[in-house]
Amino acid sequence: MNNSPPYNAAKAEYFSSFLMDTLNKSALSFMLSIGHRSGLFDKMSEMDFATSAEIARVAQLNVRYVREWLGAMVTSGVVKYSSESKTYYLPKEHAAFVTRQAGVNNIAMAMQNAAVLGEVEDEILECFIKGGGVPYSKFHRFHEVMAEESGQIVLSSLETHILPLVPELTHQLKTGINMLDVGCGSGRVINKLASLYPESQFTGMDLSAEAIANGKEEAANLNLNNVEFIRKDLSDFDQTAPEAEYDFITTFDSIHDQGQPLLVLQGIYRALKKDGIYLMQDINGTSHLEEDKKHPLGTYLYTVSCMHCMTVSLAQNGEGLGAMWGEALTKDYLNRAGFTKIKTNQLAHDIINNWYVIRK
Ligand SMILES: C[S@@+](CC[C@H](N)C(=O)[O-])C[C@H]1O[C@@H](n2cnc3c(N)ncnc32)[C@H](O)[C@@H]1O
Incomplete structure (x- = not known):
């Protein structure tokens, strides 16, 4: 019929x-x-x-x-x-x-992504046939555009909207704490925080040699001596994370791109001190198409996911979660990593992300 x-x-x-x-x-x-x-x-x-x-x-x-x-x-x-x-x-x-x-x-500014993605169309098409993924190394200008985007969405509102999501944080940063940014990219956020809060220590970790070099260069130009950048594949972070080392850990749109997002979250749990805070920015999709259809940038986000976020994870033989994995699955992964105290926030200037404040 x-x-x-x-x-x-x-x-x-x-x-x-x-x-x-x-x-x-x-x-x-x-x-x-x-x-x-x-x-x-x-x-x-x-x-x-x-x-x-x-x-x-x-x-x-x-x-x-x-x-x-x-x-x-x-x-x-x-x-x-x-x-x-x-x-x-x-x-x-x-x-x-x-x-x-x-x-x-x-x-x-965000229109630059069309050209960044267009450059890998051949490789993506090949993945449609053979499976697998396209690695970061094939994306010309990705880290440059990402740093600009992060400057626009995160840096511009760091002090006015983002830090205030955790009321006690500014005071702690002033007094002196240990902070880690996981998947820090070019490190603009920790470099800014390091210059604002000289009493605190900042560490950025990322897979990309190019991004880590960018972070180090900016830190040197700013004469910062309270920030370090470590090039590291975080796929085994559940095993390699230092135990109870950090008071404050952040991930800015970096969990869904990881090869092993759950193991990275388990590493974050392990690296966080008791009563420490984990602040996570991640895409506010839902994993349900009937809901994602209502998102004003739904098509754009699924496209970026297909041609970047999902594929770079699959290229690491990873999970390929995709950018639109959404709040319910995010909370499920956080629970499985050990976190139970999770508050979801949204910021008026950022229609793309949820901002999770997670306490250990
Ligand atoms: C979307 S970018 C976000 C970068 C930065 N947090 C920002 O907001 O500008 C995701 C980052 O995750 C990093 N990443 C992906 N897989 C990784 C892995 N296995 N280990 C460490 N970092 C990884 C990438 O190199 C990239 O810098």
């Missing part, structure tokens, strides 16, 4: 328009990324209506490329165009979401 509904011409028409719109917008994401990276949005936000030659001169860029880019900006509606004077203008309401000055609201 065939249960499928009959062909509906109106639905087909609607779907073809949806695809055309998607084609336009997926192309636009590259142009938005270039607008961000080249500084064009930043420069245009300071200008009145101007010709392409004037914009190129101020941005110190090639005019032919700038004019073509402006074509995409005008046809998409991002930039206003006067056909009389042949001049272009970035409205203030748009600048509020595409410039560095916009800080946490700069959505153009």
Whole structure:
């Protein structure tokens, strides 16, 4: 028996328009990324209506490329165009979401991910056929973009929103505690904390040599002597974690990418002192498609998961949890690692993540 509904011409028409719109917008994401990276949005936000030659001169860029880019900006509606004077203008309401000055609201910054993921499309397609994963080493610019993203979402609100999730934390950091950031990437968060709280000691651990080198370089530039970076594969952290060493442990979007997330969490439990605090930022998916359909960035997050988070874990012969593993499974893993006191928080500026405060 065939249960499928009959062909509906109106639905087909609607779907073809949806695809055309998607084609336009997926192309636009590259142009938005270039607008961000080249500084064009930043420069245009300071200008009145101007010709392409004037914009190129101020941005110190090639005019032919700038004019073509402006074509995409005008046809998409991002930039206003006067056909009389042949001049272009970035409205203030748009600048509020595409410039560095916009800080946490700069959505153009995240558009860089399209190019980062696009670069591994061949390898991902091969995995669709053969299974396995694509390792970090294949992702050109991943750690650079990740550090920028982390700067925008985490650093910008570290003192105002994130540390206050644990009321006693600021006082403890001032007095002097031992903190570990697991899967620290380029280490921008601990470098910032190390400069804010000289009485405390900070350690960052990560698999990536490139990210660890970035962290060390920044720490040296800031003349920090209370931070250390350790390159380490944390897949055996349940065995290798130092016993009851740290008062405060963090993971910023790094658990679901691990090869062995449960063993890493068990290591965190072991490394945390009694009454210590573990702060975990992780994606607020649900693992249930009917729920994830309501997430404003659901499609984006499943795409990033398929082409990055899941695949880098599978490349380590790991679990490949995927970014959307969600709150229920996160709590289940935390319980299995030994944690029972878990509070889930959300921050208004960060619609992508949950912020779990976990006490030992
Ligand atoms: C999404 S990034 C987050 C980086 C950083 N916490 C941030 O917010 O910018 C995930 C990090 O987990 C690290 N990672 C993945 N698997 C790992 C493993 N087996 N051992 C240690 N680190 C690992 C990656 O190198 C990467 O830096």
